[in-house]
Amino acid sequence: MTTPAPTTQTAVSAAISSELLVEIYRIAERIHHTDERIRSLLMSGEIALSYYSPRGQEIVAAATAVSLRPTDYVVTTYRGLHDQIAKGVPLRLLLAEYFGKVTGSCKGKGGPMHVTHPESGVMLTTGVVGSGLPIANGLALAAQLRGEDRAVVANFGDGASNIGAFHEALNLASVWKLPVVFLCQNNGYAEHTTYANGTSCANVADRAAGYGMPGVTVNGDDPAEMFTAATRAVTAARAGEGPTLLEAKTFRFMGHFFGDDSSYIDEEIYARRLAADPVPGLRARLIDSGAADEARLAAIDADARREVEDAIEFARAGDYPDVDELGRDVYAQEVTV
Ligand SMILES: Cc1ncc(C[n+]2csc(CCOP(=O)(O)OP(=O)(O)O)c2C)c(N)n1
Ligand SMILES: [Mg+2]
Helix, strand or coil: CECCCCCCCCCCCCCCCHHHHHHHHHHHHHHHHHHHHHHHHHHHCCCCCCCCCCCCCHHHHHHHHCCCCCCCEEEEECCCHHHHHHHCCCHHHHHHHHCCCCCCCCCCCCCHHHCCEHHHCEEEEECCCCCHHHHHHHHHHHHHHHCCCCCEEEEEECHHHHCHHHHHHHHHHHHCCCCEEEEEEECCEECCEEHHHHCCCCCHHHHHHHHCCCEEEEECCCHHHHHHHHHHHHHHHHCCCCCEEEEEECCCCCCCCCCCCCCCCCHHHHHHHHHCCHHHHHHHHHHHHCCCCHHHHHHHHHHHHHHHHHHHHHHHHCCCCCHHHCCCCCCCCCCCC
C-alpha cells in the first residue's frame, strides 16, 4: 500500500534481475548463518551478551543493501546484525566485536549494541530507541553541505516511530530536503507490545503525510518489492528530492531478546509467519523460477557457513583489549586510565 505522496519522486526503473535476487539470497544466507551461530554460542555459554536476533528480517536488509553504494551510510539499532552484514562489515571484525576482542571493529569496546565501521558505511548502532534518526540527519546534512553524492538509510523499528526523536527528525529532514531514507522495519512488536496496542495509525508510513514526504509501505519480506521501493527512495534522496519514509512489513521469529519465551505472540500468527519464512521462501522462489539451481544455492549456503566459521575462529584467536584502551577513541582528547 502506498499513501499519496505530497512530493513527487523521480521515476526509476528498478526491475529486479535474477542475478540480483541470487545476490540478495547470498547476503540473506550470510546473515541467517551468522545469527544461528551467535545464538548457539550464547546457548553454549562461550559468549555472554544481550542479543536481539534479526531472524526473519534478513530480506529487508539484504534487498536494501543492494540498492546502496559502498559510500552510502547506514544507521541501525541493537537489532542490527542484518543491517551490518548487508552493508558489508567484514564478518571477522563483526564477530570479534561480539566476542569483545581488540581485533573487533571497535576494538571490543562497542560490543553488539555499538557496532560502527565507517569503512563499510555503518556509522552507528544504538540501543537508544529512536536516537539514530536525528544522527542520520546529521550525517545527511554533512553530505549535503560537502556536496557529497551520498544517501543515508536510517533503520529503526515500529516502536521507535512513537518516540519524539522520530517526529523531530522527519520534520527537519523534510524542511532541509536531506538525503535520508527513514526505513522502518515494522516487525509487529515493540518489546512485548503489539503494533496495534501502541501505535495510533494503521501504517507507520501514514505519518509521512504530516511531514511533507512520500510514505511507502511494502512487504519487506518480498525481495523485489523491497528492492524497488528502496531504490526509488535512495534515488530520490540522491536527486535532492529529500527524504522518504519507507515502511517494511516483516516479522521477528526469535522474540525481542535472546531468551524471550515469546509467550505473548499469538500462536496462529506465529505459525503462519513461520510457514512463510522469507529466507527459505526466496530459496524456493529461485529454484522454481529457474534463476538458480540446487547446486548453486547449496554452494552459496556452504560458503556462508565457511565464512562464519572462519570469522568465529578469528574472533576466538583475538586478545581482549588492554585496560589502557578504556580512555582511547572515547573522548576527543585521549584520556589515560
Ligand atoms: C529511549 C528508549 N526508550 C525505551 C527503551 C527500551 N526499549 C528497548 S527496545 C524497545 C522496543 C523498540 O521496538 P521497535 O522500535 O519496534 O524495535 P524492534 O525491537 O522491534 O526491532 C524499547 C521500548 C530504549 N532502549 N530506549
Ligand atoms: Mg518492532
